[in-house]
Amino acid sequence: MFTIYRSIDNEIISLDKIEKGAWVNIVDPTEEEIVYVSENLKIPIEYLKAALDEEERARIEVDEECTIVLIDIPVASKDAAERGIYYTIPLGIIINNENIVTVSLRENLVIKPFLENTVKYCWTFKKTRFLLQILYRNSIVYLQYLRNIDKTSDVIESRLHRSLKNEELIQLLELEKSLVYFSTSLKSNEIVLEKIQRANLIKMYPDDMELLEDVIIENKQAIEMANIYSNILTGTMDAYASVISNNLNMVLKFLTSVTIIISIPTMVASFFGMNVHVPFENNLHAFVIIFIISTLFSVILAVVMFRKELF
CATH class of the missing domain: 1.10.287 (Helix Hairpins)
Known part of the structure; x- marks a missing residue:
């Protein structure tokens, strides 16, 4: 599925067809939709498919036609059959001369606020700033999920004080696994952000540089929080293992x-x-x-x- 949007009078409006300055949001597309977007926007089809591979690493690539920024974003599990309470998936952000395209496997909290017009000073035709706002929003979502993990672990620990059950221990293991996903993905995103900052791969204005610095700071904070919570959770698991023994x-x-x-x-x-x-x-x-x-x-x-x- 893909939808088309454009900023009009400080509001993102849905469009029926692709036009200059529009944003194309692609979520779990079919093969026909990928081919259609690729042909109409002159984007290499491998760029569009890169974000649909869950094992794809975060990176940035630039060629004559377009630029792709591939990052890892956090998502919450829909059910217990998935890989944990939280995990990460790729998000592809592709910029060409006229449009910006986002590609992901599923709907997420990184893109959702843009669709709901809750992000201020957002214009789809200002592609670089729009890219940085997505990166900034990604760091915010990481921090939000990390706080949720911390609160959830506190609740589970309070239950474990009353009774040691396998269910609570398994939930702690899932939280620990989620933190491993987050820590690995945040470090990969950090490399991409620093490359954008150092290599000048994307044309930026002074305001954009300030926003990029804010993104890097928020990402570093998320890395530190993930490491701290991971160490605390590891210590907690070791302590309860000793208690059980x-x-x-x-x-x-x-x-x-x-x-x-x-x-x-x-x-x-x-x-x-x-x-x-x-x-x-x-x-x-x-x-x-x-x-x-x-x-x-x-x-x-x-x-x-x-x-x-x-x-």
């Missing part, structure tokens, strides 16, 4: 102590159950006496083990 050891120690104490009556009863002459064999109260003896030994052993903190 310690709880298991305590349970095994308790069961071993109980087994030893219970073995005393069994041992005493087995002595008196031998097919030979034994004390109290002719005593009418032999059972009671044997029971008292075995219980006394068990109590003494239990007291000794309790004092040695074996319970």
Whole structure:
């Protein structure tokens, strides 16, 4: 699916056909749609397909006809069958002489505000500034999702304080996996941003340079937050692994102590159950006496083990 927009009177309006200064937004397109956009905008078809490959790395390429900026953007999982609570997908931003094109596999929070006209001072015909605004919005979404991860981990930890369940531990693992995706993608995006800044691959005005610097700062902040949350989550997982191991050891120690104490009556009863002459064999109260003896030994052993903190 692809849609066409253009800025008119400080508002992004939907169009029926491609015209100069328009923005073409492509989401999970068919082969026919890719070919149509490629032929009408003179964009190499491999540029359009690059953003549809989930394993494509972030990069920037410039040729005589157009420029492609490929970055990783964060998305939230729609269901548990996906790769985690959050993961990243490529977003391709292609600029030619007349238009700007965005390509992605699914709808996302990076592009959504532009479609809803909630981004101020956004003009589709100012392609460089529009590109930088998308990059800036991408960093903001990363920060938003990172804060969500932090809040979610706090909720899960509070549950784990009450009860250690596999469900909560699996959720922590999914959060940790999401942070790995974020950290890797943010570092790749950082390389692209620094290349744009150093190599002057895209024509920029002074205001654009300031916006690019803001984008780089926000991206670095997101990297730092991802690293901090990842370290905290790793430490938390290690701590709960130690708690689980310690709880298991305590349970095994308790069961071993109980087994030893219970073995005393069994041992005493087995002595008196031998097919030979034994004390109290002719005593009418032999059972009671044997029971008292075995219980006394068990109590003494239990007291000794309790004092040695074996319970």
